Amino acid sequence: MPEKCEYGLLIDYEYCTGCYACQVACAQEYKWPAGMGGIRVIEVEQKLPNDRAYLTYLPFPTELCILCAPRTRQGLEPACVKHCMASCMKYGKIEDLARELSKKPRMVLWVPRS
Ligand code: SF4
Numbered sequence: 001m002p003e004k005c006e007y008g009l010l011i012d013y014e015y016c017t018g019c020y021a022c023q024v025a026c027a028q029e030y031k032w033p034a035g036m037g038g039i040r041v042i043e044v045e046q047k048l049p050n051d052r053a054y055l056t057y058l059p060f061p062t063e064l065c066i067l068c069a070p071r072t073r074q075g076l077e078p079a080c081v082k083h084c085m086a087s088c089m090k091y092g093k094i095e096d097l098a099r100e101l102s103k104k105p106r107m108v109l110w111v112p113r114s
């Protein structure tokens with residue numbers, strides 16, 4: 001039976017500025033070719049009634065994310081977490097992150113497939 005993953009990423013996308021630093025950091029760390037990577041930042045545009053547009057950025061890890069196992073084994077933060085200047089991302093134990101998740105809306109908890 002596969003080992004159950006105990007760690008994940010908590011992403012507070014309310015304050016994501018869409019700077020793509022997390023995406024670039026992952027690509028550089030693992031030398032992903034263009035178009036591939038452990039995290040993608042998606043821009044979502046919503047039209048408001050007054051003809052204005054509202055942009056939301058959603059950073060989401062992909063199937064290629066390995067939760068930076070080589071880094072975290074050395075006590076380092078995942079590359080995406082380290083380079084997010086808006087501190088939108090947190091790495092930790094799922095149970096700790098889930099407690100934080102319950103305190104605030106507009107956050108997602110991501111756990112890799114075991
Ligand atoms: S945790 Fe590591 S592998 Fe996963 S998206 Fe972030 S930088 Fe990439």
Ligand code: SF4
Nearest residue numbers: 016017019020022084
């Ligand atoms: S580095 Fe942080 S602020 Fe920039 S796109 Fe990624 S999650 Fe958003």
